[in-house]
Amino acid sequence: MARNGLITIAEKELFDHLRSRKFLLIFGILLVVAIVGMIGGITEYNKALDSYNKHQSTIDSPLSSYMAEKPSILSVFSSVATYLIFVGGILGIAMGFDLVSKEKESKSLKILLSHPVYRDEVINGKALGGIAALAGALFVVLFIALATLLIYGIVPDGNELVLIGVFALVSFLLIFSYFAVALFMSTVMDESGTALIYTIIIFILLSVLVPTLANDTVMETVVGEHPELPQELLDQMQKSVDTNATESSAIVVSFANKGTDSGGAWDAYNERMQAYWEKRQMVRDTFALFSPTMNYESITSMITSGSAGRSLVMSTGGNTATAFSVASTGDAGVEDILAKIAANLVALLLFPAIFFGLAYVRFMRLDVR
Amino acid sequence: MIQLEHLTKEYNGVRAVNDLTADIPDGEIFGLLGPNGAGKSTTILMLVGLIEPTAGRCLIAGLDVAREPLKVKQQIGYMPEDVGFYATLSASENLSYFGKLYGMGPKECRERSGDLLHLVGLDGVTKDVGGYSKGMRQRLGLAKALLNDPKVIILDEPTANLDPQGVADYRRIIKGVAKEGKTVVVSSHILEEVSRVSTMIGILSAGRLVAQGSWKDLARDLSTKAGAEVTLLIETRDPLPEIVHPDIVSADYERDRYRAVIVARSDIRDSIAESLALQGIRLRGLSREGLTLEETFLSYYQAEG
Numbered sequence: 001m002a003r004n005g006l007i008t009i010a011e012k013e014l015f016d017h018l019r020s021r022k023f024l025l026i027f028g029i030l031l032v033v034a035i036v037g038m039i040g041g042i043t044e045y046n047k048a049l050d051s052y053n054k055h056q057s058t059i060d061s062p063l064s065s066y067m068a069e070k071p072s073i074l075s076v077f078s079s080v081a082t083y084l085i086f087v088g089g090i091l092g093i094a095m096g097f098d099l100v101s102k103e104k105e106s107k108s109l110k111i112l113l114s115h116p117v118y119r120d121e122v123i124n125g126k127a128l129g130g131i132a133a134l135a136g137a138l139f140v141v142l143f144i145a146l147a148t149l150l151i152y153g154i155v156p157d158g159n160e161l162v163l164i165g166v167f168a169l170v171s172f173l174l175i176f177s178y179f180a181v182a183l184f185m186s187t188v189m190d191e192s193g194t195a196l197i198y199t200i201i202i203f204i205l206l207s208v209l210v211p212t213l214a215n216d217t218v219m220e221t222v223v224g225e226h227p228e229l230p231q232e233l234l235d236q237m238q239k240s241v242d243t244n245a246t247e248s249s250a251i252v253v254s255f256a257n258k259g260t261d262s263g264g265a266w267d268a269y270n271e272r273m274q275a276y277w278e279k280r281q282m283v284r285d286t287f288a289l290f291s292p293t294m295n296y297e298s299i300t301s302m303i304t305s306g307s308a309g310r311s312l313v314m315s316t317g318g319n320t321a322t323a324f325s326v327a328s329t330g331d332a333g334v335e336d337i338l339a340k341i342a343a344n345l346v347a348l349l350l351f352p353a354i355f356f357g358l359a360y361v362r363f364m365r366l367d368v369r
Numbered sequence: 370m371i372q373l374e375h376l377t378k379e380y381n382g383v384r385a386v387n388d389l390t391a392d393i394p395d396g397e398i399f400g401l402l403g404p405n406g407a408g409k410s411t412t413i414l415m416l417v418g419l420i421e422p423t424a425g426r427c428l429i430a431g432l433d434v435a436r437e438p439l440k441v442k443q444q445i446g447y448m449p450e451d452v453g454f455y456a457t458l459s460a461s462e463n464l465s466y467f468g469k470l471y472g473m474g475p476k477e478c479r480e481r482s483g484d485l486l487h488l489v490g491l492d493g494v495t496k497d498v499g500g501y502s503k504g505m506r507q508r509l510g511l512a513k514a515l516l517n518d519p520k521v522i523i524l525d526e527p528t529a530n531l532d533p534q535g536v537a538d539y540r541r542i543i544k545g546v547a548k549e550g551k552t553v554v555v556s557s558h559i560l561e562e563v564s565r566v567s568t569m570i571g572i573l574s575a576g577r578l579v580a581q582g583s584w585k586d587l588a589r590d591l592s593t594k595a596g597a598e599v600t601l602l603i604e605t606r607d608p609l610p611e612i613v614h615p616d617i618v619s620a621d622y623e624r625d626r627y628r629a630v631i632v633a634r635s636d637i638r639d640s641i642a643e644s645l646a647l648q649g650i651r652l653r654g655l656s657r658e659g660l661t662l663e664e665t666f667l668s669y670y671q672a673e674g
C-alpha cells in the first residue's frame with residue numbers, strides 16, 4: 001500500500017510554487033526590498049555609530065551618559081522588517097489563496113482524492129510544500145542580508161547571529177500566518193477570486209485596522225494620558241540637553257538616575273510612568289494577540305533595538321516608531337530579549353496554527369461532488 | 370466484483386440514491402443509465418469513496434469502500450465527468466504524479482505513461498494540459514483511469530466530449546480491458562453509447578435502480594413495461610397464411626401474401642418463426658422495425674411517471 005502521499009504532494013506543491021510566476025515575481029520584489037532595506041539600515045547604523053562615538057568622546061555630565069546607547073547591528077534589519085510586513089504578507093497570500101480552490105475549479109481535486117491518499121495527506125502536503133517554498137525564499141533573503149552585512153564590513157557576533165535567526169523565524173511566521181489565512185479561505189471558497197478577496201480583507205483588518213485600534217488616540221481613551229514630568233525634572237533635563245547636544249535622533253530617557261539631588265522625584269515619576277506604560281503595553285499586547293502584524297512589529301522592534309528594556313511602540317499604524325526605553329540596561333543578553341518576546345512569539349505561532357487547523361477541519365469535511 | 374447493498378445517499382434530507390442494490394460480476398461492462406438527476410454520479414462517487422453513503426455499503430473485491438478506502442482506491446481507476454488535470458503540467462507529468470500516488474517508481478511511471486498515452490492517441494503531444502481541448506482531456510482521463518492497471522474501471526460520461534475517432538478508440542479500449550477480466554462501470558445518458566459497449570445495464574430513476582440485466586432482455590422487458598408496440602416485417606418464399614397471436618394488434622398482408630406488416634404488443638418474432646416453420650412456410654426475412662433504443666427508454670420513463 002502506497003503511503004508516500006504526503007511527500008509526493010508536498011514535492012509537487014513545492015515545485016509548483018517555485019515554477020509559479022507570481023511566486024517568482026513577489027520573491028524578486030522581496031529580494032529587492034531586502035537588499036535596499038539592508039543598505040539603508042547599514043547607512044543609518046554607520047551614522048548612529050559615528051554619532052555614538054562622537055558622543056562618547058564628549059561626555060561631561062553624569063546625566064548625558066544615559067542619553068545615548070551604542071547602536072545594535074540588528075538595527076540594520078529595521079527597514080527590512082517594515083518592508084516584510086507588507087511584501088511578506090502579500091507573498092503568503094499569493095502562495096495560499098488558490099491552493100485548494102484552484103483544484104476545485106479545475107476539477108482535479110476529484111481525481112486527486114480518488115487516489116490512495118488520505119485527505120489529511122493532501123492538505124498537509126499542500127501546507128508542507130508552501131512552508132518549504134517560504135522557508136527557501138526566506139533563507140535566500142537571509143543569506144543575501146548576511147552577505148550584505150559582510151560586504152559592508154559588519155561582522156555579527158554569536159549573540160547577534162542568534163537574534164538574526166530569531167528575526168528570520170518570526171519573519172517566516174508572519175508570512176506563514178497570512179499563508180494559513182489564505183489556505184483556509186481557499187478551502188472555504190469555491191472560487192480562487194473570492195478566496196483572494198476575503199483573504200485581502202482579513203490582511204487589511206489585521207495589519208491596518210487592528211493596529212489602528214491600538215494607536216495613541218484609542219489607547220489614551222482606554223488607558224488615559226501618561227503622567228506629566230514634574231517641572232523641576234523638566235528644567236534639569238533641558239539644562240542637560242542644552243549642554244550635551246547630540247546628533248542622535250533617538251532620545252532615550254533613563255528614569256533610573258539615582259546619582260542626582262532629584263533622585264526621589266525621579267523614582268516616583270519613574271514608578272508612575274512604568275505603571276502607565278505597562279498598562280498600555282498590556283492593552284496593546286491584547287490587541288496584538290489577534291494581529292500577526294502587531295506581534296511581528298513588537299518582536300522585531302525589540303530585536304532591532306538590541307535592548308531588553310521594554311521598547312514601547314508609540315505609533316503603531318505607520319512606519320515610524322519611537323522607541324521609549326523604560327528601563328534601559330544597555331546591550332541586553334539574548335535570553336533577556338527572548339524572554340521579553342516570548343508572549344508575542346507564542347501568539348505568532350498560535351495564529352497560523354489556528355487558521356491551518358480550521359483549513360484542515362474544513363478540508364476533511366469538504367463535500368466533493 | 371462490485372456489490373452495492375441498500376446504498377442510500379441523502380443531501381439535506383433529499384434522497385439522491387435510494388436503497389440501491391446491485392451485483393456486478395467480474396469482466397462485465399456495466400452501463401449505468403438514467404436521465405440527469407437520476408443519481409448516477411452520486412452512485413459513482415460512493416463507489417470511488419469520494420462521498421460516504423448515508424446508509425448501505427459498496428463492496429469492491431470484497432472490500433468495503435467506506436472502511437478500507439485506500440485499499441479500494443488502489444484497485445480502481447476512475448474518470449469523472451468533468452475530468453480535470455494540472456494545467457501547468459504536461460500529460461506525462463500529470464500521469465507521473467498520479468503514478469507516484471499509487472506507489473509507482475519513476476521508471477514504472479515513465480513507461481506506463483508512455484504506453485497509455487500511445488493507447489489513447491496522445492503520445493505525440495508535449496504541451497501543457499492547460500492547452501488541451503475537452504476531448505484531449507477526456508482521452509487523458511481514460512489513460513489516467515488505466516494507470517494503475519486497476520481491477521475495476523469507473524467512468525462517468527466517458528464519451529461526452531470525444532470526436533467520432535475518440536469514441537471508436539474508447540470503445541476498442543474498454544472492450545479490450547473487459548476481455549482481460551477487468552470490470553468496467555460506465556455511467557451515461559447516451560443510450561446508443563451504452564448499448565454499444567455494455568454487457569449489462571442498470572437503469573436509475575429518481576435514485577432507484579428500476580431495472581437491471583443484459584441489454585437484450587432489458588430492452589424487451591422495457592418495451593413490455595412501457596406498453597410500446599412493435600412493428601414486424603415478414604417476408605416469405607411461400608404465401609403467408611393468417612397469423613394468429615394474442616399480442617397482435619393489426620396485420621396488413623400484401624396482395625400476393627408474400628409480405629406482411631404486423632403490429633404487436635411485444636416482440637413475437639420467435640413465435641411467428643416457429644409457427645411458420647411448422648406449416649412449412651419458408652422465410653426470407655423477419656425483422657423488427659419498432660421503437661428506437663431512445664424511444665423505448667423514453668416510453669419507459671413516461672410509463673414510470
